[in-house]
Every structure is written in structure tokens, then in C-alpha cells.
Amino acid sequence: MSQPLILVVDDDATLSEMLCQLLAREGWAVHAVLAGRDGDKALSQLRPDVVVLDLMLPDANGLDLCRLWRAAHPHLGILMLTARGKPLDKVLGLEIGADDYLTKPFDKRELVARIRALIRRQAPERTAPALMRFDGLTIDLLQREVRVGNECVALTGIEFKLLLELARTPGKPRTREQLSAHVQEGAYRPLDRTVDVQVYRLRRKLMKHGPGRGWIDTVRGEGYVFVPRSS
Numbered sequence: 656m657s658q659p660l661i662l663v664v665d666d667d668a669t670l671s672e673m674l675c676q677l678l679a680r681e682g683w684a685v686h687a688v689l690a691g692r693d694g695d696k697a698l699s700q701l702r703p704d705v706v707v708l709d710l711m712l713p714d715a716n717g718l719d720l721c722r723l724w725r726a727a728h729p730h731l732g733i734l735m736l737t738a739r740g741k742p743l744d745k746v747l748g749l750e751i752g753a754d755d756y757l758t759k760p761f762d763k764r765e766l767v768a769r770i771r772a773l774i775r776r777q778a779p780e781r782t783a784p785a786l787m788r789f790d791g792l793t794i795d796l797l798q799r800e801v802r803v804g805n806e807c808v809a810l811t812g813i814e815f816k817l818l819l820e821l822a823r824t825p826g827k828p829r830t831r832e833q834l835s836a837h838v839q840e841g842a843y844r845p846l847d848r849t850v851d852v853q854v855y856r857l858r859r860k861l862m863k864h865g866p867g868r869g870w871i872d873t874v875r876g877e878g879y880v881f882v883p884r885s886s
Contacts, residue, residue, distance in 0.1 A: 658682065658683065658684050659683045659684065659704045659705070659774045660683070660684045660685075660686065660701060660702075660703040660704055660705075661678050661683050661684070661685045661686070661703060661704065661705050661706075661707060661770065662685075662686050662687075662688070662694065662697055662698060662701065662703035662705070662706045662707070663675065663678075663685060663686070663687040663688070663706075663707045664687075664688055664690075664691065664693075664694035664706060664707065664708045664709060664712070664717075664720075665687070665689070665707070665708075665709040665712075665736065666689045666690065666709065666711075666712050666713050667709070668689060671687040671689065672687070674687065674707065674766075675687050677763055677766075677767065678767070678770070681767055681770075681771070683770075683774075686701055686703070689713075690712060690713055690714045690715070691712045691714050691715025691716075691717075691720050692714055692715070694706070694708070694712075694720065695720070695723075695724075698724060698728065698731075702728075703731070704731075704732060704773075704774055704777050705731070705732035705733070705734060705770055705773045705774060705777070706724065706731060706732070706733050706734070707734050707736050707766075707770070708720065708721060708733060708734065708735050708736065708753075709735075709736060709737055710735060710737040710739055710744075710748070711737065711738070711739070717735065717737065718747065718748065718751060721733055721735065721748065721751055721752050721753050722751045722752055724752075725751070725752030725753075725799070725812060726752075726799070729796060729797055729798070729799045730777055730796075731777075732754050732770075732773035732774065732776065732777050733752060733753045733754050733755075734753070734754060734755045734756070734757060734769060734770060734773060735748045735753045735755070735756045735757070736757050736758075736759065736761065736766070737756075737758060737759060738758065738759045739758070740758035740759075744756075745758075749812065749813055749838075750811045750812060750813055751811075751812060752812035753812070754773055754776070754816075755769050755772075755773065757769060776837075785797050787819075787822055787823075789822070789825075789870070789883035790883050791803060791804055791865055792861075792865075792870060792883065794818065794819060794822055796819070799815055801815065801818065803861060803864035803865040804864065804865065806864045808860050808861060808864050809860070810857065810860065813838045813853055814853060814856060814857045814860070816837065816838045817834060817837075817838050817850075817853055817854065817857055818857055818861075818871075818881075820833075820834060820837045820838065821834070821871060821879060821880070821881035822870075822881050824881070825881050825882065825883060826880060826881070826882060827880065828874040828877045828878055828879065828880040829877075829878050829879060829880065830877055830878040831850045831851070831878045831879075832878075833878070834850050834854075834878065834879065835849065835850050838850075838853070850878075854871060854873075854879055857871065858870075858871050870882065870883060
């Protein structure tokens with residue numbers, strides 16, 4: 656297996672140097688840039704496994720970069736590392752395509768653990784089939800696109816990952832904790848019902864394009880299950 660490559664995009668030169676040393680000690684290759692334009696160039700040339708992205712850059716908005724990079728590189732792991740720690744900032748970052756969100760100041764061990772989790776997550780996705788087809792439903796992993804019949808369903812980044820996680824194990828119930836850990840690493844709290852809201856929105860969008868069809872069922876006391884079936 657090739658050495659994982661981490662791209663750090665942060666305008667704080669001192670922090671970037673510390674991150675390079677920290678991540679290199681884990682046996683990972685690390686490349687750091689201080690601006691969004693350089694990050695875009697490095698992303699295209701180096702094809703990293705994970706990007707550690709600051710939101711406030713001198714020449715770009717990290718949220719805009721995340722949205723663009725997610726669309727262009729579906730399997731890229733994106734961890735936002737920023738001083739903006741309000742709940743709304745976190746939700747927005749995750750919704751537009753970030754895999755994880757960590758605020759500054761941060762614990763070094765936690766950062767390493769989250770990056771390691773993203774690297775593990777990218778491995779099966781890189782070798783997965785490009786298309787997943789069910790009755791009336793198609794999931795395109797390369798384009799990050801979902802179709803019901805011939806109609807494209809507009810999903811958020813979290814909704815797409817939620818559907819993909821459920822569809823990978825048809826007929827097998829997944830708990831709220833499992834789903835939350837997959838779609839928003841590190842954000843789950845025992846009393847958090849965010850997954851219920853996300854599943855509701857996802858199911859509503861799917862049903863809008865395929866009235867009478869159901870792909871996601873609620874399993875009382877457990878969570879949710881993906882069940883492909885005809886109308």
C-alpha cells in the first residue's frame with residue numbers, strides 16, 4: 656500500500672510547520688501550502704488522500720474551496736481545521752462536503768486520530784464499484800450523483816454519505832450512532848437526534864422523485880435500514 660499523502664492548506668506558517676512534523680511522525684507524506692490558489696494546484700498535481708483545510712485564507716474562502724474540491728474529487732477526505740467553532744459553522748461545513756470539522760485550538764492526538772479515520776474510510780471507496788444500482792435508484796460514486804429513474808436528486812454532502820452508507824448493507828439495520836459516526840466524524844452526542852432529521856430529509860427527497868417507493872425504513876429501537884423494493 657502506498658504512503659498516504661496529507662495536504663495542509665493553512666496560512667499560519669508556524670502551525671503548518673508543526674502539522675507537517677506531527678503528521679510526518681505518523682509515517683504519512685505531508686505537503687503544506689499557505690494559500691487557496693496553491694492548494695488548488697497541489698490538489699490537482701499531487702492527488703492527496705486527505706486535505707486539512709483552514710476556512711480563513713488570504714485569497715479564498717475555505718467553504719468555497721471545500722464545495723469545489725468535493726465536486727471535483729469525490730473520494731477526497733476533507734477535514735476542516737479552523738478557529739470558527741460555532742455550531743452553524745460546523746453544520747455548514749459538513750453540509751457542503753467536509754468529512755470532519757475540528758476547531759482550533761485542538762488536541763494533537765485527536766487530529767491524528769481523525770485523519771487516520773479518514774484515511775481508512777477512503778481506502779474502500781477508492782476500490783468500490785463506480786455505480787450502485789437498485790430498482791429505480793442509481794448511486795454514482797464518482798460523480799457523487801443520485802438518480803431516481805432518469806431524474807437527478809439534489810442531495811447535500813451528508814445526505815449522500817448517509818444514503819451510501821445505508822445502501823452498502825441492504826437489509827442490515829444501522830444504528831443512529833453508526834450512521835452519525837460515518838457521516839459526521841466526532842460530532843455525535845448520545846442525545847443528538849440529528850440523524851433522524853437527515854434521514855427524514857433524505858427520504859422526502861427520494862420519495863419526491865419516486866412517489867410510492869421506499870428505500871429507507873425505520874427500525875424501532877435500532878435505527879434505519881436500506882430496503883430496495885418496487886412500488
